[in-house]
Amino acid sequence: MLTYTFRRLLIAIPTLLFISLIIFLLLDLAPGDPLAQMPLTVPPEVKQKMREALGLGEPIHIRYALWLKQFFIVEPLHIFDAMFGTNIGGDAQRIISWQTRSPVADIIAQRIPQTLWVVGLAYVVGVAIALPIGIISAYKQYSWFDQIGTFISMIGFSVPTFFTGVVLIIIFAVNLQWFPSIYNTTHKVTDWDSFVFQLRQMAMPVAVLALYNASQISRFMRASMLDNLRQDYVRTARAKGLKERVVVLTHVLRNSMIPVVTVIALGVPTIFGGAIITEQVFKVNGLGQLLITAIHANDLPMVQTLTFIFAILIVLFNLVADILYGILDPRIRYD
Amino acid sequence: MKLMTLLLGAGATLALAPAAMAERGADGHVNVIYSQAPSILNPYLSSGTKDIEAASLIIEPLIRYDETGQILPWLVEEVPTLENGGVSEDLTTITYKIKPGLKWSDGTDFTAEDAVFTAEYCMHPEGGCAQLAKFEGVASVTAPDPLTVVVTFEAPKPFPYGPFSGGQSPIIQKAQFADCLGARAPECTDANFMPIGTGGFKVDEFRPNDVITLSANPEYRDPAKPAFATMTFKGGGDAAAAARAVLETGEFDYAWNTQLAPEVLEEMMKGGKGTLVNAFGTLVERIEINMTDPSPDLPEGERSTAMHPHPILSDIRVRTALSKAIDRQLLSDIGYGEAGRPTCNLVPAPAMFASTDNTGCIPQDMEGAKALLDEAGWTDTDGDGVRDKDGMKFSMVYQTSTNAVRQDFQAIIKQWWEELGVEVELKNVDGSVFFGGDPGSPDTFQKFYADVEMYANNFDGTDPESYLAMYTCDKAPKPETQWQGENINRFCDPAYDALVAELGQTGELEKRGEIARKLNDMLTKESMVIIPLVDRGRLSAHANTLGGVVLNTWDSELWNAADWYRIK
Numbered sequence: 001m002l003t004y005t006f007r008r009l010l011i012a013i014p015t016l017l018f019i020s021l022i023i024f025l026l027l028d029l030a031p032g033d034p035l036a037q038m039p040l041t042v043p044p045e046v047k048q049k050m051r052e053a054l055g056l057g058e059p060i061h062i063r064y065a066l067w068l069k070q071f072f073i074v075e076p077l078h079i080f081d082a083m084f085g086t087n088i089g090g091d092a093q094r095i096i097s098w099q100t101r102s103p104v105a106d107i108i109a110q111r112i113p114q115t116l117w118v119v120g121l122a123y124v125v126g127v128a129i130a131l132p133i134g135i136i137s138a139y140k141q142y143s144w145f146d147q148i149g150t151f152i153s154m155i156g157f158s159v160p161t162f163f164t165g166v167v168l169i170i171i172f173a174v175n176l177q178w179f180p181s182i183y184n185t186t187h188k189v190t191d192w193d194s195f196v197f198q199l200r201q202m203a204m205p206v207a208v209l210a211l212y213n214a215s216q217i218s219r220f221m222r223a224s225m226l227d228n229l230r231q232d233y234v235r236t237a238r239a240k241g242l243k244e245r246v247v248v249l250t251h252v253l254r255n256s257m258i259p260v261v262t263v264i265a266l267g268v269p270t271i272f273g274g275a276i277i278t279e280q281v282f283k284v285n286g287l288g289q290l291l292i293t294a295i296h297a298n299d300l301p302m303v304q305t306l307t308f309i310f311a312i313l314i315v316l317f318n319l320v321a322d323i324l325y326g327i328l329d330p331r332i333r334y335d
Numbered sequence: 336m337k338l339m340t341l342l343l344g345a346g347a348t349l350a351l352a353p354a355a356m357a358e359r360g361a362d363g364h365v366n367v368i369y370s371q372a373p374s375i376l377n378p379y380l381s382s383g384t385k386d387i388e389a390a391s392l393i394i395e396p397l398i399r400y401d402e403t404g405q406i407l408p409w410l411v412e413e414v415p416t417l418e419n420g421g422v423s424e425d426l427t428t429i430t431y432k433i434k435p436g437l438k439w440s441d442g443t444d445f446t447a448e449d450a451v452f453t454a455e456y457c458m459h460p461e462g463g464c465a466q467l468a469k470f471e472g473v474a475s476v477t478a479p480d481p482l483t484v485v486v487t488f489e490a491p492k493p494f495p496y497g498p499f500s501g502g503q504s505p506i507i508q509k510a511q512f513a514d515c516l517g518a519r520a521p522e523c524t525d526a527n528f529m530p531i532g533t534g535g536f537k538v539d540e541f542r543p544n545d546v547i548t549l550s551a552n553p554e555y556r557d558p559a560k561p562a563f564a565t566m567t568f569k570g571g572g573d574a575a576a577a578a579r580a581v582l583e584t585g586e587f588d589y590a591w592n593t594q595l596a597p598e599v600l601e602e603m604m605k606g607g608k609g610t611l612v613n614a615f616g617t618l619v620e621r622i623e624i625n626m627t628d629p630s631p632d633l634p635e636g637e638r639s640t641a642m643h644p645h646p647i648l649s650d651i652r653v654r655t656a657l658s659k660a661i662d663r664q665l666l667s668d669i670g671y672g673e674a675g676r677p678t679c680n681l682v683p684a685p686a687m688f689a690s691t692d693n694t695g696c697i698p699q700d701m702e703g704a705k706a707l708l709d710e711a712g713w714t715d716t717d718g719d720g721v722r723d724k725d726g727m728k729f730s731m732v733y734q735t736s737t738n739a740v741r742q743d744f745q746a747i748i749k750q751w752w753e754e755l756g757v758e759v760e761l762k763n764v765d766g767s768v769f770f771g772g773d774p775g776s777p778d779t780f781q782k783f784y785a786d787v788e789m790y791a792n793n794f795d796g797t798d799p800e801s802y803l804a805m806y807t808c809d810k811a812p813k814p815e816t817q818w819q820g821e822n823i824n825r826f827c828d829p830a831y832d833a834l835v836a837e838l839g840q841t842g843e844l845e846k847r848g849e850i851a852r853k854l855n856d857m858l859t860k861e862s863m864v865i866i867p868l869v870d871r872g873r874l875s876a877h878a879n880t881l882g883g884v885v886l887n888t889w890d891s892e893l894w895n896a897a898d899w900y901r902i903k
Contacts, residue, residue, distance in 0.1 A: 031765075031768045031771070031773065033767060033768075033771030033772060033773055035771075035772070041382075041468070041792075041794055041795045042382050042468065043468050043821070044772065044819040044820070044821070045819075047772065048819075049460075049463050049467065050463040050464075050465060053461065053462065053463025053518070053520075053521075096521055097374075097543075099374035099375070099381075099543070099544065100374040100375050100524075100527075100528075100543040101380055101524070102375075102521075102524040106524075107543050107544070110542055110543075111545075169576075173584050174579065174583045174606070177584065180584070180586055181576065181579065181584050181586060182368070182569065182572070182576070182580050182586055182587070184546075184567075184569075185542065185545055185546055186540065186542075186548055186567070280571075280572065280573070281572075281576075283571050283572045283576065285372070285542070285544065285545035285546070289544075289571060290544060293372065293544050293571070296767075297374075298767055
């Protein structure tokens, strides 16, 4: 298992380098201009000077090499410095956002908590709702519970979050005034009241995303349970006189979890990707919102860095899912 | 006795009330929302409106514009003019006298050296300063004493109020930015995010593209202001959410640019929590006509250049007909509601420069337009519904940037033009490409590979000289200049060029107004090279409890945030 993991990690390096090159080329060759949003009153000569100040004058291979150096050497050193108070990184040029003219990594670090709180919590809540629903729906197939569960997950799956989000805002923020419509990213939890406020402001975005996640995962859970409930070993277990509880929750559930765990693990990188639309609707200024504003402003260093971090996470969690397979199912061995 | 006490009490409350209002920080907290989040608080590194306006809470210019476009002395004793001797007779120097006793929010003295440094910072050749145009023609900026700033221009400058004016050109602190000159400018993250200023507020925390936390500047020159102790400046989302947060839920006190469909706003106003404010500046939505031939049959490098005049639109009668077919009032109502009004002017304001008798284009005149086309020889000889002349069809490509209102306008105008017997092909290009200026792209507005195109433009401040000077012959975008240039129409009239040159040498305001009006008329009603459509105002919303809001289109919208207060 360990050698397998090492082998996979080694293969990941050329994969990621290739991905980074593709992302860089795609972004660079795409039309667009970081200064396009400037008012027309700024004369072209001034714009040209600003472009040069952003480093756009250099040829493409030099910019790519520079970015690689900054991402793989300078930024990790800075993170190390920040953690241990050292100064190895020194004055080396970090990846600078074109919009803010500040290091990209600092802004990402600032945004991660919001995203983890809201999108992460929504994922946890979604999974926590999805598993029981999936199990019960499968066990009592075609019962009223299954029908309602199917109906709700179809709604959650097919109605886009920008619609459910706005509907929730109009009902709960505008009409009932229970929750704020705009997320306060500066809020700090210090006592009970502020904790309650934090819960209130997270309620709507978490609900929207949890519904979406839950509907997806519950369908997987249900399908997987149904497959297993029809297996011969289930009949054997029942014939042995095992309690129904033990049959379903120990034997069937454990076997059904294998594909579901993969789906859950593969979904984890999307937490870090943030929820572009939901974050925008509720003004949760997390990573998704950061990515979309960077795309709008043609802030290439920011878009490049964010998408590449997502790529790393996806590669990593693919590996995690594969390893989990092996742990959950003793029949699967890679060595 | 009891009555007496009551009366006394009432009297005391009355006497105390104004005093309580006039105390710094007495009104607590104010929330401002911008649907675009500020990325940086240094206007010299970004010319985005969101960044400039957010920064205007903190750093201030020497002079700024009020809501009528008048220049106000802000950090100086008076506005220098020819009359008071602040502007030299030969129009090459302007001398500012700084108000004594001004302090930065860190407690140090504000001096003329800071202004000198600001000019040095922006004019640094490697800095990529976004406001370099404000310092155009500046030879030197000096400080003969701590309260005097002298700006010397290379040549006579009839309108010398460029440097240190308005939200775009505030004074930054020398001590804070001393190590940030030129190529080092982006490295000064702390200074760019938390500039020290003289304005009503100072930054406590800046989260780029998210939120700014501010508090009252303890050193602000008026000890009674600002009335708010703290401010949250939230950015992000969209205009609808910002408007909703002020008008319906009341979570925020001020929302910037709540430009939404008129019926949506009407619905939100029923929330009863806020008010909309509008004001008009110089932003005009217009159709620009290509005076050169954009035909794809021409070789690359000759297309849309002065080598080939436009085969159809070179005729003024045709251009006038296109203008006559448009009902501007209808467009304005559909697209902008209260924040728009029809116009025939390229320079719609300020009053001094706006041509008043140019209103002939407002009524739609379909018959007149058809008659003009007939007269110009464009008739439908083959009966296919499209006019033609000498075997050439009247067919045009009409392009603009991708934007809901613009696509509505395109569809409506296309209908009118088709009624005239003109074949119109619509095209829309993503804004970042259209306005991007990439010489390699065929879709930029400068390259103008279309017959007509629509967008909006305005000018900074109140003086239209540089704006009108964009239409001289030499400023046409062409391959030799990498397609850069502001004379989008490739309009070329020696008489116009001569008049622009005359404007550049005229110092008297009356005379400047007269020339500017003439130039405006030459581009619009006399030649119809530009078909102005709608004068677009600004529309913002504020809570009913927020007092002191004066919407200003000539400067930052938050120009007087230090005067805001809570209505109790």
